Amino acid sequence: MADQGALAARPGRRRSWSWLGLIPFFLFAILFIGLPISYLVLGSFQGLDGNPTLQNYAELSSPTITNAFATSIEVSLVTAIVGGFFGFLLAYAVILGGLPKVLRDALMTFSGVASNFAGVPLALAFIFTLGQLGVLTLWLRGLGINLYASDFTIYSKLGLEVVYLYFQFPLMVLIIAPAIDGLRPEWREAAENMGASSWEYWQRVALPILAPTLIGTMILLFGNAFGAQATAYQLTSGQIPLVPLLIGNQISGDVLHNPGLGYAMAMGMVIIMAGSIAVYTVLQRRAERWRR
């Protein structure tokens, strides 16, 4: 009887002690994520005089800042959609397009490299390719095509989008490949047996199954581009107003002349990232249904 009491009491006591094992992890998280972010949150609700206010969030509607958000969102959206679409085509080509299997392995490994090859060296590589004296620019000029006769420069918004695609494509390839693998050949055969055309199969079977993953991954790509700072900094040295660049300027010197406004802007960035990750998670869960 006494033994049983001890046994019954044990799990409870053990559980409460067990939480202590997680202290290092949570302490680290509090010190290096919690504290810095709380600082920004609190600061964003503080006016120049130090009193609590919502003024900073109201000032986010000033032209400089709305412009930065609009540009950032546009660049992220365009590269997410274009990168997502072509990344999907590329992954589909090597998985179900009848290409040799070697190409698939090569593409997957390369995608691992390219999706992590971002920042300063990536921006430089594109400057050497499509900059005013870039190798490709000069070749094309030799062929009679002068890129820089039009409005194009690699330092423009369009140029930035071309550069961002270099890490957007491969990320799409990596994430969408398992979903394409999950398209069972039986589904296609069943559809064809019932007289469906290729188009009908896509419209009625494949796309509805892939849609949550496709859209979800594009949202992930959106966040991926939205949070990137180094590539844009190296490429444009701040010429294009993007939110991460504006925040960067705010870190180095209070360019907005209002610390609180800088914090509010950082919060705006976190909120947009959080929103996109939340939607991604929901869609991912929905996509899981077809996985087994």
Add this chain to the structure above:
Amino acid sequence: MRRRRGRVAWWLVFLIGVLYFVLPLYATFVFSLKAKPAFSAYADALSDPLFAQSLGYSMVVGIVTIFASLALIVPTAYWVQLRVPRARSLVEFVTLLPFVIPAVVLVFGLIRVYSRPPLPFTHTDLGSTFLLVAGYVVLSLPYMYRAVDAGLRAIDIRSLTEAAQSMGAGWITIILRIILPNLRVALLSGAFLTLAIVVGEFTIASFLARPAFGPYLNLLSGYEVYQPAAVALISFGLTWLAMIAIAVIGRGTRVRVQIGGAR
């Protein structure tokens, strides 16, 4: 007939993709060769003492980051799985926070909190480097935790732990001699991904004014013409090496760690 035409179209898609991926690298290479005599851009880059110093600094920071990250994550993931499964979703949530907090926002907060009393870390080199490592450990949380967690699920840690305990092993022995060796693939993959990301990282390093490889390349591009092309290619080569290492280590297993995210 229709199938064949389809295949031609897929080849076309593939070739366009290859062209887009290869052109910038090839152009960078061609550009780097414009320095006369041939390959002098590489010779100059490699003989620049700052090159070795910054690359060395970033490598050391990367290695410290890997060990710090593992020391934090392995015991935590192990403990969550074995003793406090109820904490799993909370721990997972924390490890995914870096997806929501961009590096530029993280370093913003870190600098504001740790640049004044009572915690004036940024006033000393060592303090700033410490903050840099802390920032990188945060960046590594999502994929490191996933890798370790997946690795732990693949082995029966409860039986292993009980067997070790019945033979008198303590917690430290269990983690170092039983759990870690069984997680080899996951740990090494995570480690190489961390290295690939940390060595070229720019945002956090530059705001903390660290003499790291990313900021070095950025500075170099301001005053040299061909050398940066050489260094950019070397940097790409390093990423390549890390990814090949991951592919080789992970061959034949289901652990897939590849995605670090953009910068």
